[in-house]
Amino acid sequence: xxxxxxxxxxxxxxxxxxxxxxxxxxxxxxxxxxxxxxxxxxxxxxxxxxxxxxxxxxxxxxxxxxxxxxxxxxxxxxxxxxxxxxxxxxxxxxxxxxxxxxxxxxxxxxxxxxxxxxxxxxxxxxxxxxxxxxxxxxxxxxxxxxxxxxxxxxxxxxxxx
Amino acid sequence: xxxxxxxxxxxxxxxxxxxxxxxxxxxxxxxxxxxxxxxxxxxxxxxxxxxxxxxxxxxxxxxxxxxxxxxxxxxxxxxxxxxxxxxxxxxxxxxxxxxxxxxxxxxxxxxxxxxxxxxxxxxxxxxxxxxxxxxxxxxxxxxxxxxxxxxxxxxxxxxxx
Numbered sequence: 001x002x003x004x005x006x007x008x009x010x011x012x013x014x015x016x017x018x019x020x021x022x023x024x025x026x027x028x029x030x031x032x033x034x035x036x037x038x039x040x041x042x043x044x045x046x047x048x049x050x051x052x053x054x055x056x057x058x059x060x061x062x063x064x065x066x067x068x069x070x071x072x073x074x075x076x077x078x079x080x081x082x083x084x085x086x087x088x089x090x091x092x093x094x095x096x097x098x099x100x101x102x103x104x105x106x107x108x109x110x111x112x113x114x115x116x117x118x119x120x121x122x123x124x125x126x127x128x129x130x131x132x133x134x135x136x137x138x139x140x141x142x143x144x145x146x147x148x149x150x151x152x153x154x155x156x157x158x159x160x161x
Numbered sequence: 162x163x164x165x166x167x168x169x170x171x172x173x174x175x176x177x178x179x180x181x182x183x184x185x186x187x188x189x190x191x192x193x194x195x196x197x198x199x200x201x202x203x204x205x206x207x208x209x210x211x212x213x214x215x216x217x218x219x220x221x222x223x224x225x226x227x228x229x230x231x232x233x234x235x236x237x238x239x240x241x242x243x244x245x246x247x248x249x250x251x252x253x254x255x256x257x258x259x260x261x262x263x264x265x266x267x268x269x270x271x272x273x274x275x276x277x278x279x280x281x282x283x284x285x286x287x288x289x290x291x292x293x294x295x296x297x298x299x300x301x302x303x304x305x306x307x308x309x310x311x312x313x314x315x316x317x318x319x320x321x322x
Contacts, residue, residue, distance in 0.1 A: 020235045020236075023235075024236065032236040033235065033236045034236055034237055034238075034275075035235070035236065035237065035238050039238055040235075043233065043238060043239060044233075050231060050232075050233045050238075050239050051233040067233070067235055069231075069232055069233055070211055070230075071211075071230055071232065071242065071244070072204065072205075072211045072212040072228070072230055072244060073244070074181045074184075074194065074196070074228055074244060074245050075181075075185065075193040075194045075195055075196065076195055076196065076312075077195075077196050077200055077204060077211075078204060078211050081232065083232070083233060083234070083235060084235050098322065101319075102319065102320055102322075105311070105316045105319060105320055106320060108316065109313075109316060109317065109320070113313075113316075114195075114312065114313050115310055115311065115312055115313070115316075116310070116311040116316050117308065117309065117310050117311075118308075118309050119306045119307060119308055119309065120306070120307050120309060121304070121305050121306060121307070122305035122306070122307050123305060128307070131309055134311070134315070134319050134322070135311055135315035135318060135319060136309040136310065136311045136315070137309065137310050137311070138307055138308075138309055139307075139308040139309060139310050140301055140306075140307040140308050141307070143282070144282050144283035144284060145280045145281070145282060145283070145301075145308050146280060146281050146282070146283050146289070146299055146300075146301040146302070147278065147279075147280055147299075147300040147301050147306050147308060148278065148279050148280065148281060148292050148297040148298065148299055148300060149276055149277070149278050149297065149298050149300050150266075150276065150277040150278075150295070150296055150297045150298070151237075151275065151276055152270075152274075152275050152276070154295070154296035154297070155266045155269065155270060155274075155276075155277050156270065157296060158262075158263065158266060158295050158296060159263055159266055159267060159270070161259065161263070161295070
C-alpha cells in the first residue's frame with residue numbers, strides 16, 4: 001500500500017478543511033480556523049490562486065497536506081512560503097511530512113525560488129528539531145526578526161488615521 | 162510641493178534598487194541585496210507578478226517605497242504581507258511612511274484581506290513603536306511564532322535526502 005503525494009484539486013477542499021482543523025487543534029488554537037471549504041475552493045482554485053497545496057493520500061483518504069504560496073525578498077528574489085505542513089498523528093514516522101515538504105521545495109525550485117520560509121511555534125520542540133535537522137535556520141534566534149500582524153479591524157482603523 | 166503616493170511602474174526599478182540598498186544599509190546588512198533592477202522588472206512587472214509596490218515621489222524623485230504581496234492564512238483567508246517599508250532618513254516625520262503603509266492596507270482590503278503581516282528586527286525600537294502605535298501585534302511575543310528559512314543550497318540538499 002503506502003501513500004502518494006499529489007497536487008490538491010478543488011474537490012479536496014472539504015477534507016482539507018478537516019485537516020486544517022486538526023492542525024489548529026494540535027496547535028492548541030481550535031477556534032483559529034474561520035474559513036470554510038467553499039472559501040478554500042474560491043481562493044485556491046478560482047481565477048486568482050492565492051495558495052497552492054500538496055496532499056498526501058492513502059486509500060482515497062487525505063492524511064496530510066502542505067499549503068504554500070510564492071513570496072518575494074528584495075534581497076534574493078522569489079521565495080516559497082510553506083504556510084502549513086500537517087500529517088495526521090497516526091501516520092507520522094513514515095516520511096510523509098518530509099515528502100510533502102520536499103514537494104513544496106521542488107515547486108519553489110522549479111520557478112527559481114531562492115528561499116523556503118515558514119513559521120513554527122516556540123513550544124513545538126519536535127517540529128523545530130525536524131526543521132533544523134533539514135538545515136532550516138531559526139531566523140528569530142539568528143537575526144532577531146519579529147513577526148507582526150494587524151487584523152481587519154485594526155487595518156480599517158489605521159486607514160482612518 | 163509635497164509628496165505623492167502611486168503604484169510603482171517598470172521604469173522605477175533602477176531607483177527602487179537604490180532604495181532597497183539604502184534600507185539594507187540601515188538594517189546593518191549592506192551585502193544583503195543580491196538582485197538587480199532587471200530582476201525587479203521581470204519579477205514585479207512581467208507575466209507573473211511576484212510582488213506589488215507603492216512609491217512615494219517628490220519632484221520626480223523616489224523618496225520611499227512599500228513592497229508587498231498577497232499571502233494566505235488557512236484560518237482567515239487572504240492576507241497582505243508588507244515585505245519592505247522605507248522612507249529616506251531626511252524625509253521622515255512627514256507622514257510618508259504612514260501613507261505608504263496605508264496604501265498597502267488599502268490594496269489588501271480591496272481584495273478582502275483579513276490581515277496585514279510584516280516583520281521587524283528586534284533592535285529596531287523606533288519602528289516597533291511606530292508599528293505598535295498603529296495597533297499591530299508582535300506575534301513573536303504574543304504567540305511565540307518563530308521564523309525559519311532555508312536558502313537555495315539547503316533546499317537542494319534537502320531534496321536529495
